[in-house]
Amino acid sequence: MSLRYALLALLRVGPLSGYELQKQFSASVGHVWHAPDSQIYPELRKMEAEQLIEGEEQPRGQRATRRVYHVTDAGNRAFLAWMQTPLDYARVRDPAHLRAAYLEAASPAAARDFFRGHIAQWEAELAQWEGELRRIADVDNPMLVRRLAATDPEDHERTIAFKRFTYEGLVDRARVEIEWARRGLKLVDGLEAAGGSWSAPSPDNPAAGTPATA
DSSP states (O other), X not given: OHHHHHHHHHHTTSOXXXXXXXXXXXXXXXXXXXXXXXXXXXXXXXXXXXXXXXXXXXXXXXXXXXXEEEEOHHHHHHHHHHHHSOOOOOOOOOHHHHHHTTGGGSOHHHHHHHHHHHHHHHHHHHHHHHHHHHXXXXXXXXXXXXXHHTSOGGGHHHHHHHHHHHHHHHHHHHHHXXXXXXXXXXXXXXXXXXXXXXXXXXXXXXXTTSOOOO
C-alpha cells in the first residue's frame, strides 16, 4: 500500500502525466521505495477507480493526447491520514544477509567475491546518496525545487531539513553495509588461516565439504 502514498506525495505537488510521474518517482521517492513501471501504472488505475486521483485527457500535438493525474480531496485526506498513522513495519527480506548466513557452503574465493560485490554495490549507493545530499544543499534537485515552489515559504526550511535527514540515513546505512562486508573479508581470511578443510560442495557433488557421518 505504500506505493500509492508515494504516488500521492508526488501528485500533491502538482498534476503529472503517467510518464512524468514515473520519471519523478525514479528521481525522488524511488530512492527509498522501488517500484517498476509494471506496478506504478496499475496502481494509478486503482487509485483513480477509488477516486483518490482524477485523470484528465490533455492534447499532445495535433492528434495525440496524454492523461494527466490530479489529486482529489479524498486523495489528499487519505495521504494526510496515512502520515498520522503509526508505521506498520514489514518483516525484513534481506538476500545479502541471508546468503552470508550460509557462506560456509561456499568456497573461500566465492565468499570473498560475495563480500567484494557487496562493497561495490554499497559504494555505488553511497556515492549516489552523497550526491543527492549535495543537490539538496544546493537546492538543485528538480523534484525538491518543484515541491518548494508549491510550498509556503515559511515551510521551506522544514521541507529541506526532512529531505536532508532522509538521505543522511541512507548514507549511514551504506557505510554500515560497507564496513560489515569488510569485516566479512577479514572473517574469511581468519577462518581460512585457521586451517582445516574448507571446500564448497558443487551441484555435481553436494556432499563435498560436509563432515562424514559415523
